[in-house]
Amino acid sequence: MPTISFINQNLNITVAPGATILEAARAANIEIESPCNAVGTCGKCSVRLLDAAQLDHVNDSSDNHLSQVDRAAGYVLACQTSVYGDIEVIVHSKADENRRLNILAEGESFDYAGDPYITKRAGGDVTKVFGGETLLGIEPGDTTEYAYGIALDIGTTTLVAELIHLPTGERLASESMLNPQSTYAQDVLTRIHFAAQEGGLQTLHEAFLSAFSSLRDRLIQTAKINPRHVYEVVYSGNTTMLHLAAGVDPAPLGKYPYILNIIGGEHIPATSLGLSPFGQIYLPPIISAFVGADITSGILVSRLEQKAGATLFIDIGTNGEIVLAQGGRLAATSTAAGPAFEGMNIVCGARAVPGSVEQFQIDGDGRPAYKTIGGARAIGICGSGLLDIVGELVRSGVVGKNGRFVSPDQGGYAEPLKAAMRRHEGKFAFFITDDVFITQRDIRQVQLAKGAIRSGITALLAKLSIPETFVDEVLIAGSFGYHLCESSLLNIGLIPPAFAGKVRFVGNTSQSGAAAFLLNTGFRAGMREMALKVDKVELADTPDFEKLFIASLGF
Ligand code: FES
Numbered sequence: 001m002p003t004i005s006f007i008n009q010n011l012n013i014t015v016a017p018g019a020t021i022l023e024a025a026r027a028a029n030i031e032i033e034s035p036c037n038a039v040g041t042c043g044k045c046s047v048r049l050l051d052a053a054q055l056d057h058v059n060d061s062s063d064n065h066l067s068q069v070d071r072a073a074g075y076v077l078a079c080q081t082s083v084y085g086d087i088e089v090i091v092h093s094k095a096d097e098n099r100r101l102n103i104l105a106e107g108e109s110f111d112y113a114g115d116p117y118i119t120k121r122a123g124g125d126v127t128k129v130f131g132g133e134t135l136l137g138i139e140p141g142d143t144t145e146y147a148y149g150i151a152l153d154i155g156t157t158t159l160v161a162e163l164i165h166l167p168t169g170e171r172l173a174s175e176s177m178l179n180p181q182s183t184y185a186q187d188v189l190t191r192i193h194f195a196a197q198e199g200g201l202q203t204l205h206e207a208f209l210s211a212f213s214s215l216r217d218r219l220i221q222t223a224k225i226n227p228r229h230v231y232e233v234v235y236s237g238n239t240t241m242l243h244l245a246a247g248v249d250p251a252p253l254g255k256y257p258y259i260l261n262i263i264g265g266e267h268i269p270a271t272s273l274g275l276s277p278f279g280q281i282y283l284p285p286i287i288s289a290f291v292g293a294d295i296t297s298g299i300l301v302s303r304l305e306q307k308a309g310a311t312l313f314i315d316i317g318t319n320g321e322i323v324l325a326q327g328g329r330l331a332a333t334s335t336a337a338g339p340a341f342e343g344m345n346i347v348c349g350a351r352a353v354p355g356s357v358e359q360f361q362i363d364g365d366g367r368p369a370y371k372t373i374g375g376a377r378a379i380g381i382c383g384s385g386l387l388d389i390v391g392e393l394v395r396s397g398v399v400g401k402n403g404r405f406v407s408p409d410q411g412g413y414a415e416p417l418k419a420a421m422r423r424h425e426g427k428f429a430f431f432i433t434d435d436v437f438i439t440q441r442d443i444r445q446v447q448l449a450k451g452a453i454r455s456g457i458t459a460l461l462a463k464l465s466i467p468e469t470f471v472d473e474v475l476i477a478g479s480f481g482y483h484l485c486e487s488s489l490l491n492i493g494l495i496p497p498a499f500a501g502k503v504r505f506v507g508n509t510s511q512s513g514a515a516a517f518l519l520n521t522g523f524r525a526g527m528r529e530m531a532l533k534v535d536k537v538e539l540a541d542t543p544d545f546e547k548l549f550i551a552s553l554g555f
Pocket of ligand 1: 033034035036037038039040041042043044045077078079080
């Protein structure tokens with residue numbers, strides 16, 4: 001029987017001949033990122049054999065994603081590589097990636113009075129803890145000063161947790177990490193699919209719980225408080241993430257008629273979170289299967305209901321959720337943008353880690369320049385860099401309106417740009433450095449993602465009969481949105497020219513909304529009513545949506 005030695009983890013696993021490296025890693029609880037869940041399409045599960053000669057002991061059935069150079073260096077896709085002899089494998093540590101990742105924790109908010117759901121009253125030798133008017137429990141002594149809550153943003157890709165002192169609203173600590181569920185399935189639909197497999201829901205729920213306990217321990221350590229004094233956690237996230245975090249089957253969300261097993265606006269016990277024995281989890285109201293509590297949080301802190309004119313709120317992520325507000329009326333929709341904006345399914349795509357190209361410009365003489373996160377050596381391209389690059393290539397004529405590279409001998413663009421157009425595996429690619437480049441297929445991914453969001457904007461405006469020019473303000477939310485600039489969005493046509501000068505980036509409003517729900521219980525009933533009233537626009541039901549989507553693909 002072959003043995004796999006995982007070098008960094010100091011673990012040796014014996015496997016049946018023909019088992020894949022990913023199967024062995026999962027059995028040993030070693031995390032290897034596998035967003036497509038071993039289908040072989042994402043290319044993100046690459047690991048390296050310590051000695052390339054050991055390639056003779058495996059059979060790697062993947063035919064793309066890895067260059068000849070990588071293969072010669074011993075890289076293989078863990079999910080596609082069957083093992084027949086002893087090998088030594090190097091897997092990047094998840095902890096390292098978490099430490100390096102730039103996650104946006106802050107979101108815009110507004111001034112509101114403190115009125116938390118959790119209150120305490122001391123009398124005699126005890127303190128009574130209330131949730132609203134309900135007595136939750138009694139503690140010995142006077143503990144009124146010690147009342148804490150956690151506002152938790154459960155993103156498809158990242159988790160952000162903030163520890164807050166409830167009586168004063170003081171933010172004591174903030175922590176973030178990758179959502180470990182993304183190692184099993186990258187986006188919402190593949191995660192629903194994974195949860196439907198035997199043991200899948202439990203695997204995803206346990207991955208969430210273990211991530212929460214790690215965040216909790218770091219918060220508690222920083223703030224030096226007793227975890228038994230944390231009484232409430234607000235979960236803000238999309239509808240599927242809330243189901244998975246609550247351990248509830250999300251399967252009906254994946255198929256018509258998209259039934260919700262939880263609707264939000266409710267409490268569940270927090271017994272599995274290692275907090276106060278009578279701790280509570282609050283799930284904010286959910287709008288629909290595809291417009292979740294994260295958007296309810298965004299609507300709350302952006303004061304969308306109070307806006308006088310027409311305002312568009314767009315959360316750009318794997319799913320693009322779009323809300324249109326006008327005079328207190330709200331309509332919402334969701335489009336499947338795919339993971340390109342998170343640097344996934346892009347040959348040199350990367351998350352927002354040091355070395356990721358985050359900005360790119362071409363000057364008047366056609367000279368390209370880029371900036372990486374932390375000023376480190378370029379190792380890949382994150383979402384904002386990707387949009388900058390494509391936008392600038394379109395603007396300078398290297399990429400045509402149809403999304404195709406214009407070859408250097410036909411193109412009328414500047415010499416430095418021609419020099420950057422080189423062959424990669426026989427086809428033209430644009431090279432930012434010798435190792436970091438963008439391919440025709442990557443540009444196609446950006447087209448599909450931006451086409452999804454642009455067609456969603458157009459359909460929603462049409463539904464409410466609001467011309468593009470009547471939109472007063474465009475709020476861009478989501479951790480991805482933070483690194484963007486308006487001109488990139490305009491250059492690639494993700495937003496129409498009529499929105500120029502109206503864009504404001506509001507950051508992680510899912511997180512700031514969770515904090516608002518935690519600190520003022522009055523928002524809960526108000527937002528429950530709002531969620532019921534929102535006009536839910538189903539793009540698939542929009543006449544000629546296919547045609548609209550295709551028309552939105554061009555640059
Ligand atoms: S290619 Fe291996 S998990 Fe996606």
